[in-house]
Amino acid sequence: MLDQRTLVALLDNLGTPPAGRAMIQRARKEAPVRKVQSRGGNVLTFYQSRKMSRTIQTESRHLEFSAAIGHEFDHEVIEYYMQPSVLNIEFIDDEGEVHQIDHTPDILVITERAIWFEEWKPWDRMEKRAFRFPWRYRVLDDHWASAPVEDYLAKRGIGYRILTDHDIPQVRVENALMLEDYFSPDSPDCPAKVEETVKELLRAEPFQTLSDLYAKAQCGPDEVFSLIASGTLVSDFDTRSLREPRKFCVYRDSAVRLFEHAMVGRAKSNITGIVNIATDTKISYDGRPHEVTFVGAQTVTLKNETDQLFELPLETLQELAARGSITMVEDPDAHDPFHGLADLSEKQLRIAVERQKCLVNGNISDRTKRRFTARLTAAKEMGVNELHALVPRFSDRGNRQPRLTLKADELIDESIQKHFLNKSAPSIKHAYLQLQHACNEAGIRSPSYETLRKRVAEVNRQHADLARHGKRMAYQRGDLVDVLYADTPVHGSRAFQYVHIDHTVLDMEVLSAETNKTLGRPTLSLAIDAYTRRILGLYLSFDPPSTKSTMMLIRDMVQRYKRLPQFLVVDNGPDFRSDDFRLLCELMRINIRYRPAARARHGAVMERIFGALHSEYVHNLAGNTKLTKYVRLVTKSFLPANLAEWTLELIYHGICYWAFEYYDSLDHTVLGMSPREAYEKSIVATGAREHRIVPYSRDFQILTCPSVERVLRTIDMQRGVKVNSNYWYWCQEMRSQSVHGMKVPVRYDPFDISTVFVGIKGKWVAATCKSLAPMRSMTTEEQKLYSTEILERKITRKDVTPSPQLLAEFIQSCKPEGILQKQLERQKANRDLYNSINQGAVIKLDKGIVTTSINSIRPSEDLEPADPISEADSSASDAFVFDENTIPSFEKV
Structure with a gap:
């Protein structure tokens, strides 16, 4: 990124006026000027940009996000900012009318040769x-332009561009995402021997496909992708997908690529139709008829179906016609009396053939022969197939003119709009009664019920559902989307590119391992790879979905596969919008993609795996709750709580076996192979990417611990840092006078209330509370339950958190009953399970401390406020090093 001195020098070279400089400086400082929003099904993406050293937020998956990826990997682009500024423009058109424009451009782009704003919109929009707004937009040389905005910014030395989906090939975006790991500074260089072999092969043959290159050079995707990312190899980056190695070509140099492309001749004409723009010409745009009433030298006046007149630039109209967006409306008087062969039924064709035979054999009357001969002659003159002339046209007989009066037709449309397409969702019968009443008042004959019913059937179903039932019902009944774009894979191009994560309540009643009482239904969190359908991680607990659940799920994924995804696809739950989740994704360079609200099909991969797990496994176990769908029909002997047999630990291991053994090795109907086989093939085909391996270390476990409330705490060199109003945590690193009074980030361990992790001078160190050391096996949720019980019993004031001494004494004397006992047993089941699989407390419990039961915890005899943990727990080798970007600001997120 540019520093202030370099930016000023750049603006001097470009000759940017003071007003433009102020606008650019303000945009760089304030961008984004508004929060990204999801409306109408658009997909939000939070992209971790290396170039900008920040999270880039985009509102459109195919436009804004694609543009951001293009700028990210464009070497000419120095900086780019999303939603950079709000433009308030007052424009006076040629007729003297004043128009107010409030416009927020999508991107500010800064290069050495120019600075400009960009607006991205779909071409059809x-x-x-x-x-x-014909006064604002026009088409120039196959691109859209806006004279008012361009003139306003030109006075400030800034350019303006309107770009559409035609301006960026999606295959380029796909390839850039495929190579993103190899653009990273951490990516190892291609071995010199392999690079020389590849160059030698291209000197012998100027261009080769990736599959041929792999075979001849005896190398893999990692080496070749590294050469493409570094610019050593010239390739079909914008036209061919890297996921198709048999079609993707690399070239000796750019001259060879230009020559090969010229030989293929890929250029295609964009003109799809010609419209004769003249007065009284009838045209159709967006399915609606318009009539040309006047054609001038620069503008065209159109009249729409409601007789409203408006002007449009002649150049824009011609461009739309060339693209096929505007078509001629066929004149009924010029309709061809002979139908095409494709429109004819089998019976019509048979009759036509029989008539042709009769003409040859002469087995018809003279009058019929003259009539058929006349038809044949007319067909020849029109250049139509002679068989068309002999086709019977019985269906064309009769009066085809509308029999309803114009007033009756208007009342039908009004009845449908007012009395059928409304939020009350009335019946067609109700609309017909209103139509009869309206016709009686108008003094005309009412159309039949069947006429109204047929007219209702012609209404677009999705439009009707939207008006009668709302957008969610319209979405459920809308068209299914099989592909995103013709050149865009629906679920990515490789394993670990798009990983969906979500939570669901398990259809299962679970028992306590100690008391054999039912504890209720646990919550299951799953992570699944969209490309291979492989389950990558799971987390099962009695806690509701939260940031902790998400962090533990990510821990499990890393523990199993030592990898993190390029994109996490999530819903809009509060756990996925928390600062801790976004901070972890920023530190580990994981991009976040938010599914649109109330658009269930965006999470179909996730919902399908939940359904498969329940139908194939959980619903076949004792204690499953599928019968409770018919709760009024379930008798006491069939209640799931009375049939439960499984503990949390047993069902966890059972689900693990189903997910990582049974399902993983079963052929998937979509893939045509098992998820495990698809995953292994993807790793071979798209590179192992070993530099992206994430070790399951203490550093990583600390990163997946939640932050304390308000994140930062002030160090007291004698007492440490205060957490939860009453608990002081201290370590040896706080003894120094240099850190006294310093505000530092603090994270807590959900499975150990005695330990927190403090970021001091670029590393994470463990701090402990000696007063809580005897209770270190307790989870934070257990501590909250006991503290709440103390407050409810009015043992202390409501605004004071119980002290460690009071908490320990209460635990010793308390005998949990009822809901509290059930909640504590749930937390103990969680704690025992994850400590047993090495996913519990970050610092493992000492063998001398008894932790088998909560009631076995005793208060300490010596309750000094500060005591350092052992050197083994806070050694420098386990410290996580971070920089100033570790704690980003979330004010604008």
Whole structure:
């Protein structure tokens, strides 16, 4: 990124006026000026940008995000900012009318040769906006332009571009994401021997496919992808996908690529139709008829179906016609009387053939022969197949003109709009009664019920559902989307590119291992790879979905596969919008993609795996709750709580076996192979990417610990840092006068209330509370339950957190009953399970401390406020080093 001195020098070279400099400086400081929002099904993406050293937020998956990826890997782009500024423009058109424009451009782009704002919109949406605001938009040389905005920014030395989905090939975005790991500074260079072999092969043959190159050079994708990312190899980056090694080519140099492309001749004409723009011409745009009433030298006046007149630039109209967006409306008087072969039924064709035979054999009357001969002659003159002339046209007989009066037709449309397409969702019968009443008042004959029913059937179903039932029902009944774009894979191009994570309540009643009483239904969190459908991690507990559940799920994924995904696809739950989750993703360079609210199909991969788990495994176990769907029909002897047999630990290991053994090795109907086989093939085909391996170390476990409330705490060199109002945590690193009064980030261990992790001078160190050391096996949730019980019993004031001494004494004397006992047993089941599989407390419990039961905890005889933990627990070798970007600001997230 640019420092202030370099930016000033750049603006001097470009000759940017003071007003433009102020606008650019303000945009760099304040961007984004608004929060990204999801409306109408758009997908939000939080992209971790190396170039900008920040999280880039985009509102569109195919436009803004694609543009951000293009700028991220464009060497000419120095900086780019999303939602950079709000433009308030007052524009006076040629007729003297004043228009107010409040516009927020999508991106500010800074290069050495120019600085400009970009606006990204789909081409079809720009066409609609041009019809609504002809004074603002026009088409120039196959690109959209906006004279008011361009003139406003030109006075400030800043450019303006309107770009559409035609301006960035999606295959380029896909390839850039495929190579993103190899653009990283951490990516190892290609071995010199392999690089020389590849160059020698290209000197012998100027271009080769990736599959041929792998075989001849005896190398893999890691080496070749590294050469492409470094620019050593010239490739079809914008036209071919890296996921197709048999089609993707690399070239000796750019001259060879240009020559090969010229030989193939890929250029295609964009003109799909020609419209004769003249007065009284009838055209169709977006399915609606318009009539040309006047054609001038620069503008065209159109009249829509409601007789409203508006002007449109002639150049824009011609461009839309060339693209096929505007078509001629066929004149009924010029309709061809002969139908095409594709429109004819089998019976019509048979009759036509029989008539042709009769003409040859002469087995028809003279009058019929003359009639058929006349038809044949007319067909020849029109250049139509002679068989068309002999086709019977019985269906064309009769009066085809509308029999309803114009007023009756208007009342039908009004009845449908007012009395059928509304939020009350009335019946067609109700709309018909209102139509009859309206016709009686107008003094005309009412149309039949069948006429109204047929007219209702012609209404677009999705539009009707939207008006009658709302957008969620319209979405459920809407068209299924099989592909995103023709050149965009739905679920990514490789393993660990898109990983979906979500939570669900398990359809299972679980028992306590100690008391054999039912503890209720646990919550299951799963992570699944969208490309291979392989389950990558799971977390099962009695805690509701939270940041802790998400962090533990990510821990499990790393413990099993030593990898993290390129994108996490999540819903809009509060756990996925927490600062801790976003901070972890920023530190580990994981991009976040938020599914649109109320758009269930965006999470179909996740919902399908939950359904498969329950139908194939959970619903076949004792204590499953599938019968409770019909709760009024379930008798006491069939209640799931009375049939439960499984403990939390047993069902966890059972689900693990189903997910990582049974399901993992079963052929998937979509893949045509098992998820495990698809995963292994993907690793071979797209590179092992070993530099992206994440060790399951103490450093990583600390990163997945939640932050304390308000994140930062002030160090007191004598007492340490205070957490939860009453607990002081201390370590040897706090003894120095240099850290006294320093505000530092603090994270807590959910499975050990006696320990927190403090970021001091670029490393994480463990601090302990000696007063809580005897209770170090207790989870933070257990501590909250006891503290709440103390407050409810009015043992202390409501605004005071119980001290460690009071908490220890209460635990010793308390005999949990009822809901408290059940909640404590749930927490103990959670703690015992995850401590047994090495996913519990970060610092493992000493063997001398008894932790088998909560009631076995005793208060300490010596309750000094500060005591350092052992050197083994706070050694420098286990410290996590971080920089100033470790704690980003979330004010604008």
